[in-house]
Amino acid sequence: MPLALRLVDDRIGLEPIGMKDGDSSAQSRFDAAILPHVRSGYNLARWLTRNDADAEDVVQEAALRAWRFFRSYRGENARAWFLTIVRRTGMTWLSHRGREKDSEEFDEAVHTDRDDAPDPERLAIEQAGVERIRAALEALPAPLREVVVLREQEGLSYKQIATIAGIPIGTVMSRLARARSRLLRALSAEKEK
Amino acid sequence: MDCAEIRDQIGALQDGELDPARADRVRRHLSECPECARRGAALDALRDRLKEPSMIHAPSPELVPRIRTAVAWEAREREERRRPVVPVAWLALAAAAGIVIGALAVLQRERGVRSEALAAELAGDQVRALLPGRLVDVQSSDRHNVKPWFAGKLEFSPPVPDLSAEGFPLVGGRVEVLSGRKAAALVYSRRLHVINVYVCPADGAPGDASPLANGFHIRHWKDGGMAFWVVSELAPNELDSFVAMFRARSR
Numbered sequence: 001m002p003l004a005l006r007l008v009d010d011r012i013g014l015e016p017i018g019m020k021d022g023d024s025s026a027q028s029r030f031d032a033a034i035l036p037h038v039r040s041g042y043n044l045a046r047w048l049t050r051n052d053a054d055a056e057d058v059v060q061e062a063a064l065r066a067w068r069f070f071r072s073y074r075g076e077n078a079r080a081w082f083l084t085i086v087r088r089t090g091m092t093w094l095s096h097r098g099r100e101k102d103s104e105e106f107d108e109a110v111h112t113d114r115d116d117a118p119d120p121e122r123l124a125i126e127q128a129g130v131e132r133i134r135a136a137l138e139a140l141p142a143p144l145r146e147v148v149v150l151r152e153q154e155g156l157s158y159k160q161i162a163t164i165a166g167i168p169i170g171t172v173m174s175r176l177a178r179a180r181s182r183l184l185r186a187l188s189a190e191k192e193k
Numbered sequence: 194m195d196c197a198e199i200r201d202q203i204g205a206l207q208d209g210e211l212d213p214a215r216a217d218r219v220r221r222h223l224s225e226c227p228e229c230a231r232r233g234a235a236l237d238a239l240r241d242r243l244k245e246p247s248m249i250h251a252p253s254p255e256l257v258p259r260i261r262t263a264v265a266w267e268a269r270e271r272e273e274r275r276r277p278v279v280p281v282a283w284l285a286l287a288a289a290a291g292i293v294i295g296a297l298a299v300l301q302r303e304r305g306v307r308s309e310a311l312a313a314e315l316a317g318d319q320v321r322a323l324l325p326g327r328l329v330d331v332q333s334s335d336r337h338n339v340k341p342w343f344a345g346k347l348e349f350s351p352p353v354p355d356l357s358a359e360g361f362p363l364v365g366g367r368v369e370v371l372s373g374r375k376a377a378a379l380v381y382s383r384r385l386h387v388i389n390v391y392v393c394p395a396d397g398a399p400g401d402a403s404p405l406a407n408g409f410h411i412r413h414w415k416d417g418g419m420a421f422w423v424v425s426e427l428a429p430n431e432l433d434s435f436v437a438m439f440r441a442r443s444r
Contacts, residue, residue, distance in 0.1 A: 026268070027264065027265065030264065035257055035260070035261070038257050038260065042250060042251070042252035043251075052253075055250070055252075056252060056253065056259075059252065059256060060259060064263055064264065064267060067264045067267060121232075121238075122235040122237075125239050126238050126242070130248065133243070133248065137248075148243065151208065152240055152244055153243065153248065157210070158205075158210045173205050176205070177200075177201040177202070180204050180239060181200075181201075184232075184235055184236070184239060
């Protein structure tokens, strides 16, 4: 992008064109509350959609929804509030996409994790390349992937994750356990591949 | 508790999400069971890897400005819907004035109705064009790249004058739909401002547009069988000199 265009963008960023006084205070409150969390929203959306362009679309769409519903924002944790909207938008996006390619099917009831020689696991994980870890996380079904991202990367509590994902805390705990178990297995078992 | 049951709780223990009684039980088991302890170490290693900066995706620097533009656009539309229709006093005044200019208005009506709709459309295009990634489909400051680009996409060839020496460098071009007709959109810049020039054959083209819509200035003219509209937030005098140069250079 040439400098001239980037500057145009920056200028818009600093002063939205044609902003009316009536909305400017709502808009500056929105900017202050929500924009700092675009990064978190993008990280979640990126892991859900698994590609850059779709993640940006999801976050922009989520931000517009957040703006439309900003009146219902009551000053609670803005990051959790925005992530809830990003997550819902991302999940809707996934459902329109139909079945996810490359990721496993998700079935809440299935519980088949067997213990397979955990001894070299830790070493295998410490030595695994970033690409392999990324691929392992992307291969998880979206409901498992999102709890991992929200917990490990966004550092949210089980309670916050439960609110964002709309599931009970016990389910957060069991999904996390399953997700981690699958990641351990993927990273140690597929070492030779 | 057996190992299988413990294994599902090690992660929660490390997350500090177990109640004290359960946490105690799991800790005790870990101190006695080397296999589960190894599992705990593996989970710790996994957590560290998942948290690595290279595992966290960052948006492009354009995302936040893009969101702000989109929100500003929505805010403005909302504001316009909310604006009161017309105050009563103005209605009375308008009625009086209406008698005087009524005859003229009849002549101008068709054109007038169209011009406001067209102006709104042009202003809308302008705002959308300013969203990152939407401004140009062919990006070049060289008219010899931009002009041929349109050849495969339009049935006409818009003039693409080089105005860089006058301080209006070419940015690129794209194809737009204007009142249902394909038009070439040429993009020039002036300092930080963007100027969009829409061009289509004059035959059957929409006519003049209101000179101002949503803070954008609009100019319209016809030359050599082509109709032109220029849209920008540039000051009117600068826009007029741009138009004069554009017309002079495209003859």
